[in-house]
Amino acid sequence: MTHDSLTIIRHEHRALSAMLRSITLLLREHRRHGTLPDFDALQAMLFYVDEFPEKLHHPKESRLLFPKLRGRSVQTDAVLDRLEREHAHGECAIRELEHALLGFRTMSGTAQCEMRRDKFEQLMRHYADFYLAHMHVEETQILPLAESVLSAGEWAELDAAFLMNRDPLAGHEAEEPYKPLFRTIVAALHGCGNLGSVLEAFAGTALPMYADDAPAPRRPRP
Numbered sequence: 001m002t003h004d005s006l007t008i009i010r011h012e013h014r015a016l017s018a019m020l021r022s023i024t025l026l027l028r029e030h031r032r033h034g035t036l037p038d039f040d041a042l043q044a045m046l047f048y049v050d051e052f053p054e055k056l057h058h059p060k061e062s063r064l065l066f067p068k069l070r071g072r073s074v075q076t077d078a079v080l081d082r083l084e085r086e087h088a089h090g091e092c093a094i095r096e097l098e099h100a101l102l103g104f105r106t107m108s109g110t111a112q113c114e115m116r117r118d119k120f121e122q123l124m125r126h127y128a129d130f131y132l133a134h135m136h137v138e139e140t141q142i143l144p145l146a147e148s149v150l151s152a153g154e155w156a157e158l159d160a161a162f163l164m165n166r167d168p169l170a171g172h173e174a175e176e177p178y179k180p181l182f183r184t185i186v187a188a189l190h191g192c193g194n195l196g197s198v199l200e201a202f203a204g205t206a207l208p209m210y211a212d213d214a215p216a217p218r219r220p221r222p
């Protein structure tokens with residue numbers, strides 16, 4: 001049986017993965033061409049990561065799901081401890097990333113430009129690798145465990161809580177106040193020439209709503 005809370009977690013993971021991969025691809029394209037990235041778009045992307053995955057998705061797991069799985073085995077508790085530490089680390093890491101982007105943007109007209117670009121790209125790669133590994137552990141160890149041990153009552157409680165606090169861009173039509181943010185991000189991804197699965201994964205059913213006012217996707221370069 002599929003539970004709403006698990007579907008929401010998986011959608012939000014897909015959205016975060018897509019965003020992290022998109023930022024990495026965008027940066028790689030600009031480095032390859034020796035150009036500066038669209039800083040407004042990059043800021044919008046990091047704002048998204050900070051606003052929803054960091055402030056909404058990870059706290060939901062820490063407050064609602066993980067406590068229901070605690071105390072079942074020493075191994076499970078060790079995995080949950082690791083994931084909790086990573087949630088806490090993520091909050092610091094996103095601040096560091098946002099500062100590095102500000103440094104890159106502010107100093108991009110000076111001799112420090114390439115040094116600042118290197119620093120931001122390095123932090124971004126670490127952050128992306130870190131969270132992709134984190135979500136892999138959740139999807140391969142924690143979600144299957146939850147599916148096998150939680151009761152119907154616990155699922156009802158979790159599903160209600162997750163449905164009330166979901167990422168406004170992941171897996172459903174974007175909520176009204178976030179549509180401009182979503183448009184900025186979609187436009188930047190079109191510009192980078194690397195779309196396909198990342199965009200599809202990012203917004204789920206929200207994407208077709210923007211077909212009329214977003215530029216046509218360019219095919220990935222061979």
Ligand SMILES: [Fe+2]
Pocket residue numbers: 058061083087134138
């Ligand atoms: Fe998590």
Ligand SMILES: [Fe+2]
Pocket residue numbers: 009013057058061135138
């Ligand atoms: Fe997660």
